[in-house]
Amino acid sequence: MNRIIETTQLSDDVFKLIVDAPLIAEERKPGQFIILQIHDDGERIPLTIADGNSKKGTITLIFQAVGRSTHMLANFKVGDEIAHLLGPLGTPTHIEKFGHVVCVGGGIGVAPMHPIAQGMKVAGNKVTIIMGARNKELMVLEDEMRTIADDLIICTDDGSHGRKCLVTEPLKELCENDPKPDLAVAIGPPIMMKFCAETTRPYEVHTLVSLNTIMIDGTGMCGGCRVSVGGKTKFVCVDGPEFDGHKVDFDNMMLRLGAYKKREADDHHKCHIELGIDWTADKG
Amino acid sequence: MNDEAKKQLANIDSREEPLKPKDRIAIPTQEMPTQDPIERGKDFTEVATGYTAEQAQLESIRCLQCKTAPCIAGCPVGINIPGFLKAASEGNFEKSVQIIKESSLLPAICGRVCPQETQCQEPCTVGKALKDVEQAVSIGRVERYVADLERDNGIVTPAVKSKTGKKVAVIGSGPAGLVVAADVRREGHDVTILEAFHKPGGVMVYGIPEFRLPKAIVQTEIDTLIAMGVELKTDFVVGRTRKLKDLIEKDGYDAVFVATGAGLPRFMNIEGENLVGVFSANEYLTRANLMKAYDRENADTPIIQSRKVAVLGGGNVAMDSARTALRLGAEEVHIVYRRTEKEMPARVEEVHHAQEEGIVFHLLENAKSILGDDQGLVTGMECLRYELGAPDESGRRRPVVIEGSEFIMDVDTVIVAIGNDSNPLIKQTTPEIECNKWGNIIVDDTGKTSMDCVYAGGDIVLGAATVILAMGEGRRAAASINALLA
Ligand SMILES: Cc1cc2nc3c(=O)[nH]c(=O)nc-3n(C[C@H](O)[C@H](O)[C@H](O)COP(=O)(O)OP(=O)(O)OC[C@H]3O[C@@H](n4cnc5c(N)ncnc54)[C@H](O)[C@@H]3O)c2cc1C
Ligand code: SF4
Ligand code: FES
Numbered sequence: 001m002n003r004i005i006e007t008t009q010l011s012d013d014v015f016k017l018i019v020d021a022p023l024i025a026e027e028r029k030p031g032q033f034i035i036l037q038i039h040d041d042g043e044r045i046p047l048t049i050a051d052g053n054s055k056k057g058t059i060t061l062i063f064q065a066v067g068r069s070t071h072m073l074a075n076f077k078v079g080d081e082i083a084h085l086l087g088p089l090g091t092p093t094h095i096e097k098f099g100h101v102v103c104v105g106g107g108i109g110v111a112p113m114h115p116i117a118q119g120m121k122v123a124g125n126k127v128t129i130i131m132g133a134r135n136k137e138l139m140v141l142e143d144e145m146r147t148i149a150d151d152l153i154i155c156t157d158d159g160s161h162g163r164k165c166l167v168t169e170p171l172k173e174l175c176e177n178d179p180k181p182d183l184a185v186a187i188g189p190p191i192m193m194k195f196c197a198e199t200t201r202p203y204e205v206h207t208l209v210s211l212n213t214i215m216i217d218g219t220g221m222c223g224g225c226r227v228s229v230g231g232k233t234k235f236v237c238v239d240g241p242e243f244d245g246h247k248v249d250f251d252n253m254m255l256r257l258g259a260y261k262k263r264e265a266d267d268h269h270k271c272h273i274e275l276g277i278d279w280t281a282d283k284g
Numbered sequence: 285m286n287d288e289a290k291k292q293l294a295n296i297d298s299r300e301e302p303l304k305p306k307d308r309i310a311i312p313t314q315e316m317p318t319q320d321p322i323e324r325g326k327d328f329t330e331v332a333t334g335y336t337a338e339q340a341q342l343e344s345i346r347c348l349q350c351k352t353a354p355c356i357a358g359c360p361v362g363i364n365i366p367g368f369l370k371a372a373s374e375g376n377f378e379k380s381v382q383i384i385k386e387s388s389l390l391p392a393i394c395g396r397v398c399p400q401e402t403q404c405q406e407p408c409t410v411g412k413a414l415k416d417v418e419q420a421v422s423i424g425r426v427e428r429y430v431a432d433l434e435r436d437n438g439i440v441t442p443a444v445k446s447k448t449g450k451k452v453a454v455i456g457s458g459p460a461g462l463v464v465a466a467d468v469r470r471e472g473h474d475v476t477i478l479e480a481f482h483k484p485g486g487v488m489v490y491g492i493p494e495f496r497l498p499k500a501i502v503q504t505e506i507d508t509l510i511a512m513g514v515e516l517k518t519d520f521v522v523g524r525t526r527k528l529k530d531l532i533e534k535d536g537y538d539a540v541f542v543a544t545g546a547g548l549p550r551f552m553n554i555e556g557e558n559l560v561g562v563f564s565a566n567e568y569l570t571r572a573n574l575m576k577a578y579d580r581e582n583a584d585t586p587i588i589q590s591r592k593v594a595v596l597g598g599g600n601v602a603m604d605s606a607r608t609a610l611r612l613g614a615e616e617v618h619i620v621y622r623r624t625e626k627e628m629p630a631r632v633e634e635v636h637h638a639q640e641e642g643i644v645f646h647l648l649e650n651a652k653s654i655l656g657d658d659q660g661l662v663t664g665m666e667c668l669r670y671e672l673g674a675p676d677e678s679g680r681r682r683p684v685v686i687e688g689s690e691f692i693m694d695v696d697t698v699i700v701a702i703g704n705d706s707n708p709l710i711k712q713t714t715p716e717i718e719c720n721k722w723g724n725i726i727v728d729d730t731g732k733t734s735m736d737c738v739y740a741g742g743d744i745v746l747g748a749a750t751v752i753l754a755m756g757e758g759r760r761a762a763a764s765i766n767a768l769l770a
Contacts, residue, residue, distance in 0.1 A: 024525065027525060027526065037482060044585070068584060084482040086520075087524065087525065088525070089521070216567060216570050217480070220548055220708065220709060221547035221549070221570075222566045223549045223563075224563070226558060233558065238708070252660065255559075256660070259588070260586045
């Protein structure tokens, strides 16, 4: 169960795994996620499902090595088994024909965006995809997204690929067009999602964001994943992960995400030493 | 304590004439041996260490064998209490546990966690005669002793009838689910337990801490089920991994039992509740228990290092959270409860143990808001004082705010333990199942839901209740399922 079929390193610290998980592959829909543990007492890590193949019974996970557990996961080989894999969790993305949908993916956020963009396309939408990363090396899934997009806009912080700008710049331009987009979906680091929501707000373009908070059970039992949306407390694992970006209290969410930051930074350092990962190659 | 018990037993043995009721009542209640309050606050080993054989026997001798047996009426599953106490009083502990097991399948667990002082021990004649419920026969402690002894000697796997070819799915592995699995499997049906977590046991493993209910005891129950041929699938969320309807329509289960518990933490809905350092008791306890965060060096799951902790609530969940925080190294732990100790729903023993361990009780007080700094960290809690007013519909006197009584409590962690509602996942993903306005599944008096072949029990039906009630509901539903499949 949960055997790894294929591993690929996509960039310095971004990895892709194809995992044998027939039940999840059969049920999963765009926008949903899984929770995994690499051993019996391991930390529970939520990861969005990047892709799946119900015929082969596999799902694709794309993740960045940030804490102790994700570093260890990065070292998994073909044939290894993930001790625990739970899913698919969360409410699927609401997909229908909206008209023109802009998908904004930042960094690793491009991975969960992939099935959503695909779904939107199949539903008959015009799909514009904006992909952003710090530099060319960190850009993932570009080819896959190109096959879906009616328009693909690449941005990098350092200009090493595509435009040298933040993703909010082309997003703003699109909002200024007439007609403006019917829907924006933004997935990426919290700060990026926050600014995407701020960008679309004045244009009243409905904007979905997908939140990746700290989670334990993933079934609504602990409340550790809670965020404030429109002044109401919501549980990301069951009510989300997607919410109206104009209503999410991103500042509070970012503070909550940082609750165990110090420990994570320590782990990151320790893992690189223990697992022999080249520290200098890591810019994260 | 044991030497004293031995001496008294020898005295009784050497008597010529049989004991009269007043002689029995005169035997003092056997105290439960416990670890030192200060020492035990440093680790998670079990606080109450259990009776000795002599204590168990002597305590059983205190029972008057009342014809009316008011204790049985007080027991939610109607255990033959005088019967098992009689066997224990004769030193026949094996027979004693078998009598319990006619009605209760989890005596080692119930002996530890049942609120006996409001159930079987409340109406006990001995306690009434001595005008003190704490002097009633310690039914739960004897139950625990005989059950532990059986476990130490190795539990015999119950017989399973020959294969019927029928399949039953049990959703959730808390007490309700475990009991149904056992009762249905015994009839020869195939049983699969589907559990969302990576470990079975429900609240008994993720909520109730080791120092009150050792995990090994729950594990023994699960090992017995596995030995009976029950299949266990963990990491399986019904509603997500598979829809309940598909279990019947696609996977061919002949009946389903839903025992998903009351896993939806209530919050206060006050300002500051989403600050870093505010937890639901469920999250705090799950990190500590299930994810072993108490082992800071080795556990992958972190838990906050607190200095001063406030726990909101007065039930078992609040006591467990407070005592866990203490064991995780907090300097000060405060329980904040808006009524008085008398109204606390926690087991009396847990309140005593918490007080002994140095937990500070703030009664007739409640949180108004939680204060934080610019990093979003908790820096304090604004509280209000209360007084008791007229009784409310539950008969308890309603706490009323004293206007202008605000004050600030210096804390860096707040744990909200004010109760749980029903987990909504099954309801949301199974429109065929009818629920009441609180989200509890509605069942008829056989335990059946509005959906054919689907039964439910435990906290998902009752709202957050108790282990023994979950077990009782499970047995009722199991009997109905067995009748359905017969
Ligand atoms: C901290 C704490 C202390 C307590 N102390 C006491 C006490 O001292 N005495 C007492 O009598 N009672 C106590 N209780 C209450 C008691 O534990 C519960 O009443 C009892 O466990 C309920 O049993 P259950 O079988 O209904 O559900 P639970 O024990 O809640 O088990 C439900 C199980 O179902 C699983 N599940 C949920 N949804 C799904 C799904 N969709 N698919 C698959 N699996 C699912 C959950 O993961 C869980 O394992 C306490 C509760 C808590 C939280
Ligand atoms: S009420 Fe008390 S004394 Fe009477 S039978 Fe029950 S346990 Fe024994
Ligand atoms: S992760 Fe526990 S409620 Fe969402």
